[in-house]
Amino acid sequence: MGAELSFAVVLRDALEADLASFFDFQRDPEANRMAAFTAKDPTHRGAFAAHWKRILSDESIVKKTILFDGRVAGNILSFERSGERKVGYWIGREFWGKGVATEALSKFLDLVKTRPFHAHAAKDNLASIRVLEKCGFVLSGEDEGFSNARGEKVEEFILEPA
Numbered sequence: 001m002g003a004e005l006s007f008a009v010v011l012r013d014a015l016e017a018d019l020a021s022f023f024d025f026q027r028d029p030e031a032n033r034m035a036a037f038t039a040k041d042p043t044h045r046g047a048f049a050a051h052w053k054r055i056l057s058d059e060s061i062v063k064k065t066i067l068f069d070g071r072v073a074g075n076i077l078s079f080e081r082s083g084e085r086k087v088g089y090w091i092g093r094e095f096w097g098k099g100v101a102t103e104a105l106s107k108f109l110d111l112v113k114t115r116p117f118h119a120h121a122a123k124d125n126l127a128s129i130r131v132l133e134k135c136g137f138v139l140s141g142e143d144e145g146f147s148n149a150r151g152e153k154v155e156e157f158i159l160e161p162a
């Protein structure tokens with residue numbers, strides 16, 4: 001990853017105007033299979049809009065749009081669940097494999113200093129696990145849950161910054 005890339009990836013507050021891109025990214029079947037713990041119907045525009053309306057109005061959620069060379073490339077969020085702060089991210093498929101998630105998460109870790117801070121990833125989501133490892137996360141636990149995208153129970157790793 002060269003210096004050029006660190007200038008290419010920028011985080012800014014998520015805006016309503018970004019939602020059309022997020023919805024496109026959310027509908028990708030391969031991304032859904034990877035992420036596993038996804039919306040029941042990722043193609044349902046109304047459910048997506050209601051979900052993001054809640055996110056945008058919830059001040060406890062840190063929500064950033066990831067820009068790559070000025071284009072909306074994904075989002076990264078931090079939210080509370082079961083009394084713990086979690087992080088989640090989603091990159092549009094056309095931007096995969098360029099180091100965007102790694103750079104975005106590394107910048108996000110400088111913004112959100114709350115610890116503990118957990119990420120969950122399906123055990124077979126090797127790209128996401130690699131992103132977390134490159135940002136200094138280590139394994140802190142395991143869990144399993146029902147995956148809407150796969151229609152079955154899926155095991156996941158829980159990771160946190162070392």
Ligand SMILES: CC(C)(COP(=O)(O)OP(=O)(O)OC[C@H]1O[C@@H](n2cnc3c(N)ncnc32)[C@H](O)[C@@H]1OP(=O)(O)O)[C@@H](O)C(=O)NCCC(=O)NCCS
Pocket residue numbers: 031032034035089090091092095096097098099100101102103120121122125126127128130131
């Ligand atoms: C997972 C995801 C965030 C990765 O985004 P990205 O911008 O492509 O990630 P990066 O380019 O920063 O890094 C990906 C790393 O994983 C590696 N990788 C990619 N696919 C892989 C695979 N199948 N097996 C092993 N490693 C893989 C890449 O080689 C790279 O590591 P490297 O730099 O050591 O070569 C993106 O694919 C995504 O948004 N997927 C759908 C939603 C999702 O899964 N979100 C995370 C939920 S936990």
